[in-house]
Amino acid sequence: MTVTAADVQHAAERISGRVRRTPVLRVSPTLTLKLELLQHVGSFKPRGAFNRMLSAKEQGALSGLGVVTASGGNAGLAVAYAARELGVPARIFVPESAPSTKVARLRTLDADVVQIGTEYAEAYAAAVTASEASGALFVHAYDQPEIVAGQGTLGLELLEQADPFDTVLVAVGGGGLIAGIATALGGRARVVGVEPEVAPTMARALEAGEPVDVQVGGCAADSLGARRLGSIAFDAVRAHGVRSVLVTEEAIVAARNELWTEYRLAVEHGAAVTQAALSSGAYRPEPGERVVMVVCGANTDPSTLG
Template identity: 50%
Template structure:
């Protein structure tokens, strides 16, 4: 297993400079991160939203995909057959976009049951879409066979050091804009974003809070077991955070100093997503809202692993990682409420 290092992050940052959009940050007003149900004494903290959903293809995944392909380009190992991946989600979109940027073919495998809108978006980025089987596992098997027979470069949604290192460049940009940053809060699925961000954060003495839905907790379970294990997946955020197993790379990062694993219930994820819409007219994925939900979850709960409460004077950045969502379930409310 490749143990991600800060050097990997720095190399990735140099490699993708000018090829991705620098993250924008927006301060939250005092008390906005505080929930009205919390009757504990208010603590003074600075909370910033890292608006990574404004990245190319609508999520942080563009960073890792660009780093992955550019690294192979630099090493002259990017084949004429291009790149292939099995993913109809953010990773597939990012892979297709990065391939288009690099001028190489992208072949994306999806189950035949995938929504047509996903296939259409992939084709907009120039990808060839192949529909195979009725489940993701069948599409993945076809993708692996395609890579083996054509020589196409096989990419992965999260479990690759170049993918994780690219994601970790996000932390470098955040800390430059928030001097004295204490904590970064990030949602976790398979662990690519978390591994990269936590590795960079540890180098700078910054705490990482890894947030997962209560019933979608691959990393939290791996920490308890001491090894990656398969977990059941059942969450409103499962479309982005529904990895059945965290990567060994993510577990290693989680076992280092300065990392805290917390859980949030689906009800709080839904509330946080709605609040972002009500207060900022920001429509994000449930995965992105999960990170913000960590600041208001577990109110009055004795569960030590539920939610995260910043301390007095703490400077916190919350990563809003993606916005590839259907906004029709966001309830419009009168202005000012």
């Protein structure tokens, strides 16, 4: 399965009015922050969720049976929000390790929450079984064409809001966001994926020449905890020459606190990895290189910020 720039453009038209056009913050002549943490339910995920559901609705595949997904948190929040807005029920399977703040928020969005297993893979298997048994539409957290195209609409916004720029730093879990952005930009800027050292799904896939399972853990695992890069994402990052940089746990924690101290941005650990790449030197821009840093999620406990 592949996603094209035309798919991203169609997604932008389809979800217009359903998602927020999040702002950018130019903090220096060479650094701009894309504040996607201000998106509905605190992450970029509603872009893909709405595109998947609205596309299915156009094809008559979204019914009163509703939708099913598996998520460690953010994708579930997005699906629950989009389902509520579209007037259909949502059943969300999450691992027992999902943050309590995200589980509580899911319930406020009228979702049926099922906690099962200790990691995303187990919740995913249960969600697929439930979808097949019930006939509800399955919404993947990151590896469906409509999801990737929807996430790519963020890239189109960047071209309108921040151009010209040379490089975009993007957090990577399952890869839906970075695949969509790389497709939307189509080589007009360098795209660099940032991953925790303890969850290197893209780095290992690029090394192996195909998506492979990796062990994941660490402070960012609640939002970047996919064990395998999506197949759509793998094809997209390889086609567009995307590379991965890895950041340590210590760098992620420090970067999260730095975003709060410097900009008063309360972000989850997964969203702090792009700041960590710059602060730790894992990614070193060339002199004059214009960098956009995507800040992609805010679903965190602010009391843990120093």
